[in-house]
Amino acid sequence: MFFSVKTIALVASTGLIGASAMTIEERGSSLCNQRNYGAQGYPWQSYSTPGAFCSPQKPSNNKYWKQIPFWDGGDKVRCSGSQRNNYNVCKGGNRHTNLPKKCNPPHRWGGKGNKGPTSTSTKAATSTVVPAASSAAASSAAAASAVDSAVTDATTSTDSTTVTSAAPAASSAPVLVVDPLSDPVCDLSYQVTYLNYTMVAPNGVWAGLTVGSATQDASYMTYTLATSVDDCLRACDQIEGCTFVNTYYDVNEEENYLPKHADGVLTCSMYSSCVGTEKNDNFGGQDDPNTIVNSNGYCKSAACISN
Structure with missing residues (x-):
């Protein structure tokens, strides 16, 4: 089998390792020509299936994994065609965008955007103790985190600096207003908007x-x-147009033979706009034995444009 210089160059540019070189040539079956890039249903639906696996090596070769193709480069495969100038991914990449409204992302120590205290003091907040999920859910979370310590690259692979909490501590002292773009925590060209996001489940078990x-x-x-x-x-x-990624473990120990529930495997949910935490919910992980673990947000914001 022979490949053109153009095809080989595209393989290198996409960084694919485990996939065949032929898969990066645009054709009718290319993921970019399929609805939702091959994904069936939505990630929060239990019967959904992902469009592809985008790491170099699959953790299993069972029949379920064989049904999921390797990532073929997405819209990057169009860069070898005559329409390449119509795609930002072929011309320097997707544009950086704004953070969601009211976004309160984590910062590294010593945020440069500190605007100083406000003119008034806030009352001390009243804390409410919220019970944690059951021990079964806790053990699932611990198992998922232990299996893949590499996910900590959300904060450690790009910057070894300690990350501060985005939320101010309850205090009667003046509130410090921090620019959300100051001292960002960046991973590649994405700003971390939240880490391990949790909520109180409104329904379900x-x-x-x-x-x-x-x-x-x-x-x-x-x-x-x-x-x-x-x-x-x-x-x-x-x-093309992707600017936000929500990553998390979709833990279901009873179905961990399925790719989306496999130990150490992240769900990568992608969006065309940076989404705030007000759009986060527990749907899909609300029933035993499903749990959502280590949910992180990554926005292609202007704060990380040089990263």
Whole structure:
């Protein structure tokens, strides 16, 4: 089998390792020509299936994994065609965008955007103790986190600096207003907007308990699976208009033979606009034994344009 110089160059540019070189040539079956880039249903639906696996090596070769193709470069495959000038992914990449309204992202120590105290003091907040999810859910979360410590590259692979909490501590002292773009935590060209987001489940078997929470939004584009956050972000970079990625573990120990529930495998949910946490919910992880674990948000914001 022979490949053109153009095809070989495209293989190198997409960074694909495990997939055949032929898969990056645009054709009718290319993921970019399929609805939602091959994903069936939405990631929060239990019967859904991902469009592709975007890490170099699948963790299993069972019949379920064989049904999921490797990521083929998304819209990047169009860069070898005559329409390449119509795609930002072929001309320097997707445009950086704004953070969601009221976004309160984590910062590294010593945020440069500190605007100083406000003119008034706030009253001390009243804390409410919220029960954690059941021990079964907790053990699932611990198992998922232990299996793939690589996911910590959300904060450690790009910057070893300690990350501060975005939320101010309850105090009667003046509130410090921090520019959300100052001292950002960046992973590749994406700003981390939240880490391990949780909420109190409004219904389901976890009702009233603190559980993981994932994004649902009309700007949804596709979802893939991966074994590292960076692989998710690189795939988003190859999808025209993709600017936001929500990564999390969709834990279901009774069905961990299925790719989306496999130990150490991330769900990479991708969107065309940066989505705030008000669009996060527990739907899809609200029933035992499903739990959403380590839900993180990554926005292609102007704060990380040089990263």
